[in-house]
Amino acid sequence: MLAALLQTYHTGGFWxxxxxxxxxxxxxxxxxxxxxxxxxxxxxxxxYSKNDLLSSENTYAKVRSxxxxxxxxxxxxxxxxxxxDNTLLGFYHEKNFSQ
Numbered sequence: 001m002l003a004a005l006l007q008t009y010h011t012g013g014f015w016x017x018x019x020x021x022x023x024x025x026x027x028x029x030x031x032x033x034x035x036x037x038x039x040x041x042x043x044x045x046x047x048y049s050k051n052d053l054l055s056s057e058n059t060y061a062k063v064r065s066x067x068x069x070x071x072x073x074x075x076x077x078x079x080x081x082x083x084x085d086n087t088l089l090g091f092y093h094e095k096n097f098s099q
Contacts, residue, residue: 033086040090053091054084 043053058076061067067080076084 032089033083036083036086037090037093040087040092041094042090043087044091044094050088050091053087054079057083057087 058079062078
């Protein structure tokens, strides 16, 4: 199911509400990609493990994402740490507040 949701994701599409309310010139960890946070929230609520979530996003990123020279995570070589941080922010928020 997560894989099917990720297939519908693309910048400017339905999930593409990235960087809302972020002033121009803000970069790096100060910028939050809200769509990645929401994917983390939904995945946690649906019972996905952290590894399944990040593996699915890594598979998606291999085919559809271009992170340029941005550093990568060794365990997920096609996925950027910035994107992982945003995803896990939503994932752990849901885990912490749904108990």
